[in-house]
Amino acid sequence: MARVYNFSAGPAVLPEEVLKEAAAEMLDYKGSGQSVMEMSHRSKVYDNIIKEAEADLRDLLNIPDNYKVLFLQGGASQFFAEVPMNLMKNKKAAYIITGQWAKKAYQEAKIYGDAIAVASSEDKTYSYIPDCSDLDIPEDADYVYICENNTIYGTKYKKLPNTKGHILVSDVSSCFLSEPMDVTKYGVVYGGVQKNIGPAGVVIAIIREDLITDDVLPGTPTMLKWKTQADADSLYNTPPCYNIYICGKVFKWIKKMGGLSAMKEHNEKKAKILYDFLDESKLFNGTVVKEDRSLMNVPFVTGDKELDAKFVEEATKAGFVNLKGHRTVGGMRASIYNAMPIEGVEKLVEFMKKFEKENTK
Amino acid sequence: MARVYNFSAGPAVLPEEVLKEAAAEMLDYKGSGQSVMEMSHRSKVYDNIIKEAEADLRDLLNIPDNYKVLFLQGGASQFFAEVPMNLMKNKKAAYIITGQWAKKAYQEAKIYGDAIAVASSEDKTYSYIPDCSDLDIPEDADYVYICENNTIYGTKYKKLPNTKGHILVSDVSSCFLSEPMDVTKYGVVYGGVQKNIGPAGVVIAIIREDLITDDVLPGTPTMLKWKTQADADSLYNTPPCYNIYICGKVFKWIKKMGGLSAMKEHNEKKAKILYDFLDESKLFNGTVVKEDRSLMNVPFVTGDKELDAKFVEEATKAGFVNLKGHRTVGGMRASIYNAMPIEGVEKLVEFMKKFEKENTK
Numbered sequence: 010m011a012r013v014y015n016f017s018a019g020p021a022v023l024p025e026e027v028l029k030e031a032a033a034e035m036l037d038y039k040g041s042g043q044s045v046m047e048m049s050h051r052s053k054v055y056d057n058i059i060k061e062a063e064a065d066l067r068d069l070l071n072i073p074d075n076y077k078v079l080f081l082q083g084g085a086s087q088f089f090a091e092v093p094m095n096l097m098k099n100k101k102a103a104y105i106i107t108g109q110w111a112k113k114a115y116q117e118a119k120i121y122g123d124a125i126a127v128a129s130s131e132d133k134t135y136s137y138i139p140d141c142s143d144l145d146i147p148e149d150a151d152y153v154y155i156c157e158n159n160t161i162y163g164t165k166y167k168k169l170p171n172t173k174g175h176i177l178v179s180d181v182s183s184c185f186l187s188e189p190m191d192v193t194k195y196g197v198v199y200g201g202v203q204k205n206i207g208p209a210g211v212v213i214a215i216i217r218e219d220l221i222t223d224d225v226l227p228g229t230p231t232m233l234k235w236k237t238q239a240d241a242d243s244l245y246n247t248p249p250c251y252n253i254y255i256c257g258k259v260f261k262w263i264k265k266m267g268g269l270s271a272m273k274e275h276n277e278k279k280a281k282i283l284y285d286f287l288d289e290s291k292l293f294n295g296t297v298v299k300e301d302r303s304l305m306n307v308p309f310v311t312g313d314k315e316l317d318a319k320f321v322e323e324a325t326k327a328g329f330v331n332l333k334g335h336r337t338v339g340g341m342r343a344s345i346y347n348a349m350p351i352e353g354v355e356k357l358v359e360f361m362k363k364f365e366k367e368n369t370k
Numbered sequence: 371m372a373r374v375y376n377f378s379a380g381p382a383v384l385p386e387e388v389l390k391e392a393a394a395e396m397l398d399y400k401g402s403g404q405s406v407m408e409m410s411h412r413s414k415v416y417d418n419i420i421k422e423a424e425a426d427l428r429d430l431l432n433i434p435d436n437y438k439v440l441f442l443q444g445g446a447s448q449f450f451a452e453v454p455m456n457l458m459k460n461k462k463a464a465y466i467i468t469g470q471w472a473k474k475a476y477q478e479a480k481i482y483g484d485a486i487a488v489a490s491s492e493d494k495t496y497s498y499i500p501d502c503s504d505l506d507i508p509e510d511a512d513y514v515y516i517c518e519n520n521t522i523y524g525t526k527y528k529k530l531p532n533t534k535g536h537i538l539v540s541d542v543s544s545c546f547l548s549e550p551m552d553v554t555k556y557g558v559v560y561g562g563v564q565k566n567i568g569p570a571g572v573v574i575a576i577i578r579e580d581l582i583t584d585d586v587l588p589g590t591p592t593m594l595k596w597k598t599q600a601d602a603d604s605l606y607n608t609p610p611c612y613n614i615y616i617c618g619k620v621f622k623w624i625k626k627m628g629g630l631s632a633m634k635e636h637n638e639k640k641a642k643i644l645y646d647f648l649d650e651s652k653l654f655n656g657t658v659v660k661e662d663r664s665l666m667n668v669p670f671v672t673g674d675k676e677l678d679a680k681f682v683e684e685a686t687k688a689g690f691v692n693l694k695g696h697r698t699v700g701g702m703r704a705s706i707y708n709a710m711p712i713e714g715v716e717k718l719v720e721f722m723k724k725f726e727k728e729n730t731k
Contacts, residue, residue: 013403017410020611025397028405032396035389042374042689044389046569046616049378049692082443082571083593086607090591117592203608208407210443210571210610228589230451231478232444246447247564249571249610250381255407328403331410 014353016343017331018160018306019183019204024348027258045254050247058250059243062257069260069269072192072215079235080243080253081212085110085182085201087233088212089117092154092178092197093124094229096220099149103127105170108135108159109337110180115154121226125150134338135162137298141170152176152196158184158303160204161335163296163342165303169194176220183305185213186263187347188273196220205305205346207256210249263347272347276304279345279354283307286358292316292365296338310340317341320364329357375714377704378692379521379667380544380565385709388619406615411608419611420604423618430621430630433553433576440596441604441614442573446471446543446562448594449573450478453515453539453558454485455590457581460510464488466531469496469520470698471541476515482587486511489531495699496523498659502531513537513557519545519664521565522696524657524703526664530555537581544666546574547624548708549634557581565666566707568617571610624708633708637665640706640715644668647719653677653726657699671701678702681725690718 015022038045041054048055063078072078081088092114093102100122104115106129118124127146128139146153153172158165160183169177176196185200192198197216203209214235221239231237237245263272284302287295287309296308311317317340321333334342345354376383399406402415409416424439433439442449453475454463461483465476467490479485488507489500507514514533519526521544530538537557546561553559558577564570575596582600592598598606624633645663648656648670657669672678678701682694695703706715 011403012398015404015408017408017413020407020409020411020608022408023405028396028407032393035393035396036386037373042372042691043376044384046381046389047376047378047383048381050381050570052378052692082445082448082610084443084607087443087591087593090593094591120589120591201608203611208610208612209411209608210613226589228481228587230448230455230481230594232448232451233591246445247381247562247570249443249569249613250564251569251613252571252610330403331413 011328013328013330014349014357015330016345016349016357018342018344019201020209021204021344021346022348023207023255024259024262027255027262030258031255046251048250050244050250055250058254058257059248062253062260065257065260065264066213069186069263070190070192070215075218076192077216077218077221077239079214079216079238080248081214081238082210082249084209084212085180085199086113088180088199088214089114090120091233091235092152093118093121094226094233095235096176096178097122097151097226098224099151101125101147101150103144103146103150103153103175105129105139105141105144105153105155106131107138107156107164108162110159110161110182111154111156114156114180118154127153135159135164136296138164138166138301144170144173146173146175150175152178154178156180158182158305160306160344162338163303163306163308164301165305167300184303186269186272187276187305189269202252202256204344206259208252210252211256213256275351276345276347279349279351280304280307282351282354282358283343283345286361290361290365292369293361296340305346306342306344308334308338308340308342310334314339316368319368323364324360327360329360372689374689374691375710375718376691377706377710377718379703379705380562381570382565382705382707383709384568384616385620385623388616388623391619392616407612409611411605411611416611419615419618420609423614423621426618426621426625427574430547430624431551431553431576436579437553438577438579438582438600440575440577440599441609442575442599443571443610445570445573446541446560447474449541449560449575450475451481452594452596453513454479454482455587455594456596457537457539457558458483458512458587459585460512462486462508462511464505464507464511464514464536466490466500466502466505466514466516467492468499468517468525469523471520472515472517475517475541479515488514496520496525497657499525499527499662505531507534507536511536513539515539517541519543519666521667521705523699524664524667524669525662526666528661545664547630547633548637548666550630563613563617565705567620569613571613572617574617636712637706637708640710640712641665641668643712643715643719644704644706647722651722651726653730654722657701666707667703667705669695669699669701669703671695675700677729680729684725685721688721690721
């Protein structure tokens with residue numbers, strides 16, 4: 010079978026050229042006589058791989074020297090606990106609830122202290138980003154937490170919240186490297202890589218140095234203390250070596266494509282094709298208020314469950330896969346991450362037009 | 371360059387046939403049109419991969435139905451915290467210290483309760499396994515903890531400790547699937563996969579069902595509570611999908627090779643070649659007492675640091691890589707896991723003989 014157009018929310022499509030390189034190097038990485046899977050993480054050859062990955066990421070995001078880059082494990086779900094364990098000195102934090110993942114992070118933080126929901130869009134199935142210009146953030150809150158792009162609901166912050174001087178912690182899993190970002194605005198930026206960057210099994214965290222200390226909550230496991238990994242350059246124990254290697258290849262691919270500004274342009278172009286069609290379609294409707302639409306995840310519905318199911322089925326047969334929406338939104342969702350070519354979105358819209366013609370009177 | 375003979379302690383050599391298959395399937399796994407790296411972990415095609423991996427592992431180890439198999443993240447180092455967090459109801463546990471990893475597990479447990487070192491071989495640089503037939507284990511200890519094969523020091527328990535009715539928890543990272551084991555003798559068996567099974571980034575834990583409960587220590591992160599992953603069949607959040615897929619291929623390779631009895635025979639044969647030579651050599655000496663020798667990790671020294679360094683250098687040039695010993699033992703270490711062919715050990719011994727001839731008067 011040919012390669013499909015894969016609209017999965019994550020794990021998700023990767024650049025074909027990265028996969029081809031990985032396949033070619035599988036038995037012998039650059040004359041080392043070994044697969045990257047087989048290399049000691051203490052070897053010089055692997056050390057170059059992880060160091061180069063970090064350097065390329067720093068380059069792409071223009072990460073200042075006073076921020077550490079950590080390659081971690083456990084997914085965002087584990088990081089939900091790491092945030093309070095490492096930052097909740099006053100046992101108080103403000104959470105903005107814009108979807109399931111923000112809510113899970115908030116619930117996890119409640120294990121460790123007073124997590125306060127200072128805003129939420131749950132009232133309308135998270136179809137918008139609340140106004141965050143003047144939130145009631147307690148003076149002694151240790152941080153303000155957001156999920157910047159909401160994979161399930163298809164929303165994204167177009168403007169960061171006014172944290173009133175508090176540290177901003179942001180989960181960027183589903184918009185990581187999709188456009189430029191100003192790292193200096195954050196205390197902690199982190200994300201699972203399995204959407205825009207690489208194979209599941211790595212969390213990349215970019216953390217301002219002064220937030221990495223020994224002063225963590227009692228009972229914090231050594232591995233969940235950021236200082237452990239920061240002091241060891243992410244090599245305290247064996248990291249997910251192969252996964253990091255693939256992430257490194259994706260960083261190089263993004264650089265080759267022109268960096269994050271070019272990536273943003275590419276993503277805006279793709280999103281426009283799909284949103285423009287949704288706005289004119291008589292059958293399909295987007296579910297998100299226009300000003301908060303994500304460039305990465307585009308949920309849409311027909312309003313008829315049976316028709317939604319028929320669409321997903323026929324699309325799958327035509328080679329457009331993983332279009333079924335999350336059960337809390339229903340309908341469909343097209344995730345159009347960096348590696349989704351424009352052609353994929355164009356062909357999807359063509360297919361949707363054809364489906365619309367066949368299924369409206 | 372041709373493939374080298376890779377004696378790395380981990381990550382380590384994998385079966386060439388597994389790597390070839392993975393390379394061939396990189397862009398299109400069995401007609402799915404996707405790489406396994408790109409697949410939704412909730413898709414049917416991936417569900418088959420993880421289910422089949424578990425079934426094959428159960429088959430290989432003859433795992434009884436009342437044991438759960440979990441695919442986790444964070445390495446053994448993270449599991450060091452998970453053990454007390456999930457099992458220390460009485461806040462007391464007995465640790466047998468046979469090397470650096472057992473000691474780290476013991477130190478981590480001290481964060482959570484009264485971890486007691488009931489035996490140790492630290493007095494002789496962990497070159498033997500202490501007598502564990504009649505240890506002073508507190509009645510109310512929650513478990514007895516061992517590291518069954520000591521990667522750095524090259525020792526292995528040939529007989530499990532007498533736990534006096536207590537639950538046995540065993541880190542089998544560096545002897546996982548190297549020979550048959552009776553799972554029913556353990557409460558918890560676990561190991562990082564990056565030595566004998568697959569690419570770093572997965573910990574496999576085999577846990578007796580009654581030990582998986584909601585009754586964990588206060589402050590245990592949701593992701594570190596075994597019940598979270600047990601209830602979700604290791605799919606509570608996105609698992610390290612690709613890594614598990616490679617592990618599954620290695621399980622199938624072991625089955626094809628004849629299962630764990632055949633693997634044991636294969637490993638005994640390889641170890642005998644190397645140990646027999648060490649026992650007769652006038653230049654090289656093994657560092658471990660004979661009765662506790664590991665089949666997987668074979669440390670040896672010449673007694674002369676400069677000569678050790680010269681050996682490692684010349685061996686590397688000849689295509690025998692990663693032979694440098696751990697700094698706490700010095701000298702050399704050959705890790706000869708399942709995927710190391712007999713030929714690799716034979717050729718290493720040939721090379722050692724030649725080196726001995728050239729370097730003794």
